[in-house]
Amino acid sequence: MEISLACYQSLSLDKIQNSFRFPSSIHEVFRTKPLFSDYCFRFNRRKCGNPCDKIKCFSLEQGLQPRRPKPKPSRNTDSDLKETEETHVKRPSVGICSQIEKLAFCNRYREALELFEILELEGGFDVGLSTYDALVSACIGLGSVRAVKRVFSYMISNGFEPDQYMSNRVLLMHVKCGMMVxxxxxxxxxxxxxxxSWNTIIAGLVDVGDYFEAFRLFLLMWEEFSDCGxxxxxxxxxxxxxxxLISVGRQLHSAAVKFGVGEDIxxxxxxxxxYSKCGSIxxxxxxxxxxxEKTTVGWNSIxxxxxxxxxxxxxxxxxxxxRDSGVKMDHFTFSMxxxxxxxxxxxxxxxxxxxxxxxxGFGLDIVANTALVDFYSKWGRVEDAKHVFDRMPCKNTISWNALIAGYGNHGWGAEAVELFEQMLREKMRPNHVTFLAVLSACSHSxxxxxxxxxxxxxxxxHKIKPRAMHYACMIELLGxxxxxxxxxxxxxxAPFKPTANMWAALLTASRVNVNLELGKYAAEKLYGMEPEKLSNYVVxxxxxxxxxxxxxxASVLQTLRRKGLRMLPVCSWIEVNKQSHVFLSGDKSHVQTNEIYEKVDSLVHEISKHGYVPKEKTLLPDVDEQEQRILLYHSEKLAVAFGLINTMKGSPLQIVQNHRICNDCHNAIKLxxxxxxxxxxxxxxSRFHHxxxxxxxxxDYW
DNA sequence: TTAGGGTTAG
Incomplete structure (x- = not known):
């Protein structure tokens, strides 16, 4: 039974409980046809390879064979005897071990692992469970694959036999450091x-995005325990x-209620x-x-x-x-x-x-600071962006990408390339987004x-295969x-089927270079891929x-009319004194309307001295006679005039628009x-215009 | 008993 939680605001949980078919429902869900197509759709969309392969991987028939406990090795051989003798002569190491434990307890993981080197080098120490536990904490704290390998190999060579608790800790150590194999x-x-143990491995699989395997193990876990928390x-x-998969999520929601954990935070x-990721806000x-009880994470999630x-x-x-509820805000809140x-x-x-x-106290948080770099650089405040970036104690690829993209978006192509080169010199590994940012910077400049x-x-x-967007950038650059x-x-x-982005880039290039034949060709390709997208026809x-x-x-115009494609109203908005002001073309609803219109008129008069001639007629098909008359008062110009009236000189105006800026306004705003x-x-x-x-x-290329 | 879980940035 499919249920929509939004429908249950009055009677709610009872109905959810009644819909409980767990866990057999999950088996059914994975076997039913509609859901299979659901996967196909999602995997096609995410370009994660052939969905059929993924489904094949998730075969409930191929259950994991539970391993039998390993027989304890017989200790009959000479070498085994030798090993046994050695264990008897292990040196006490109370000083070093307790020091390692103390350091790990104080989160001084690096120092704990430095001290561990003594145990590794000298060997033969009697290391106890609590020390191994501390070393595991240090590995998890540092997230270091190398440290995990060192500690794990020491455990094995030292003949450590973990109990259930320590086995789980060792498992967690590998999971947390991303060593899923x-x-x-x-x-x-x-x-x-x-x-x-099951929860640890399943959570690890979910963390790395191997959801099918996580579900497979979950069902096997259910078969083994018939219980879960x-x-x-x-x-x-x-x-x-x-x-x-909202349907599976709903079943799990039902299960949670059934098990009495529906209100668990x-x-x-x-x-x-x-629910929000599945599209149901x-x-x-x-x-x-x-x-x-609404916790910080609960607020953050919503x-x-x-x-x-x-x-x-x-x-x-x-x-x-x-904020008003008094719940503590954290670095997640600020980043968002x-x-x-x-x-x-x-x-x-x-x-x-x-x-x-x-x-x-979150001034050093990498995510929040990267968001700040992105914010400042997006809006042309490169100095501020650089200031935040330079003061970040640690940066990752995303931080670099944010600044490179910011430079590129605002026309500082050479600086973006220089930053990219600096990134390489500092041994930071670029990813496909980095290349998108730097190529787009090259194309803008x-x-x-x-x-x-x-x-x-x-x-x-760099062993990174160019994707469609990289090709689109290059097509723009060539154009x-x-x-x-x-x-x-x-x-x-291109080693793959050209995407709509690529044809759109060629179409724009054809428009700018006035190449009718190629433009027609690209447009036809685009119609086949995006038959309902208005902008393709307009170009x-x-x-x-x-x-x-x-x-x-006229024939294109007819096609548009036949398809019933109309533009959404173009609107521009600007924030002044923490308040948003939205403008439509010819909008007269604003309280400062008269002042704004006078400002547009005086600006047009001023820029006409610099060669600006307002276009008499727009090429957009959906603009009627009345709107053509008010072309002079397009939303972009109204927002600019409003901004100039209400903000101090010196600060840049920041305007957001839901459509592409029109040619006439582009010329006007430039002047x-x-x-x-x-x-x-x-x-x-489409992009930033600074x-x-x-x-x-x-x-002037867009 | 201990151990395992939720939200953020390009």
Missing amino acids: DARSVFDEMPERNLV SRTIATMIRASAGLE FVSCALIDM EDAQWAFDEMP IAGYALHGYSEEALSMFYEM IIRISSRLASVEYAKQVHAGLIRH RLFERGWEIFQSMSRD QEGLLDEAFALIRG LLNIYHQSGKLKEA IALVTRREIVVRDA FKDGSCSCG
């Missing part, structure tokens, strides 16, 4: 496994979230996360409302849920509620709020969160040769150089117009930035 061997060879359920809910948080909110669905305002409002501020282009708010981050070199170095030097044939050859030579329409082919343009000596950053549906000193970071 070794962890699996440890698990398989354990003479006895209890619930903790809140921890197992929370983990399996996480696995359902990973697979985006870990289960509740996992449910909030699962209503159910996530319901699960949150049902939490008897805020993350709203943010995931693009409901930034709602997420912020939940954050205010969280910075990201949400970034979407809302709210510098003031981000500054406050930045201050709060430091005040609450027209660094053709450098971009081409970097593109080639991806697979040659800027007018090398359309080469761009087309790159698409045809072709523009190409026909530019080439004077009015008959063909407005010049005459008013203000920086204006517009994030449209207007400064009469030019734009996109190099």
Whole structure:
């Protein structure tokens, strides 16, 4: 029985309990056809390979054969006797061992492992269980594969025979350090496994995204114990979230209620996360409302849920509620709020969160600081971004990517490339996002040769296969150089089926270079892939117009009308004094309307001295006569005028737009930035446009 | 008995 939790706000849990079919339901779920197609869809979408292979891997018939306990080795051989004798002569090592334990207890893991070196080098020490436990803690604390190998090999060579507790700790040590293959061997060879062992290995599998194997082990665990606790359920809910399988998540929710752990905080948080990741924010909110005690993680999960669905305002409002409820905020909260501020282009708010981050003692947190770097660099405040970046005590690839992308988005292509090279010099490993950022920077700044070199170095030097987006960047780069044939050859030579992004890049290149034939070809490819996407038709329409082919343009227009494709209203918004102001074209609802319109008129008058001529007619098909008259008052211009009236000189204006900026406004804003000596950053549906000193970071190519 | 679980950044 499929149930929607949102429907149960009145009678709720009873019905959920009645729907309980666990665990047989999970077997059914994995065997039924609709769910199989569900997987196919998801795996196609995530490009995780052939879904059929994944399903084959998850064969319930091939159960894991429980290992028999290993027979204890007979001690008849000479060498064994020797070993036994040696164990008798082990040196007491109370001093070193207790020191290791103390250091590990104080989280001084590195020092504990340094001291462990003495045991390794000199050998023959009598090391007790508590010392091994401390060493395991040190390995987990450092997350070091090398340390795990050292400690594990010492345990084996020293003849350590772990009890159930220590076996689980050893298993956990491998799991936490991401050594899942070794962890699996440890698990398989354990003479006895209890619930903790199963939970540990299953959680590890979920952590690395091997959800099918996690489910397989979960069912085997169920066969062995016919029992599971809140921890197992929370983990399996996480696995359902990973697979985006709400039906399985609901069954687990039912199971949790049945087992009396439906209100467990870990289960509740996992449910909030699962429902939001599976697309049902209503159910996530319901699960949150049902939490008897709303913890920091609970609040974080629901805020993350709203943010995931693009409901930034709602997420912020939940954050205010969280703050007012007196629950402690943590580095997760701050990281999310910075990201949400970034979407809302709210510098003031981000500054406050930045201050709060430091005040609450999370000033060194890598995730929150990376979010800050991303925020500042996204909005053209490169100095601030660099300031945060330079003061980060440790940085990872994501931190570097954020700054490189920021440089690139704002037209500092050379600086982005320099930063990328510095990253390589500092032995930080780039990933596919790094290359996307640096190639996109090259493309915005027209660094053709450098971009081409970097593109080639991806697979040659860094063993990273270029993906469709990298190809799209290169097509853009070639298009800027007018090398359309080469761009087309790159698409045809790609080792995979060209994607819509790639054809769209070629279509844009054809429009900019006015190549009708290639444009038509790319547009036709795009229609086949995205028949309902309006922008594809609009670009072709523009190409026909530019080439004077009015008959063909009219035919595209007819197709649009036949398909009933209409544009969503274009809107731009800007935040001033922590308040968002949204504008539509010709919008007269704002309280400062008169002032704003006067400002637009005076700006247009001013920039006309610099050669600006407003376009009389837009090429967009859905703009009616009335709207054509108000072209002068497009949402972008209204937002810019409002920003200029209400903000201090010196600070850049930050405007967000739900569509691509139009050609006319692009020209106008470029000149407005010049005459008013203000920086204006517009994030449209496609990219950032940083207007400064009469030019734009996109190099007029978009 | 100990041990195992939930949320964040490009």
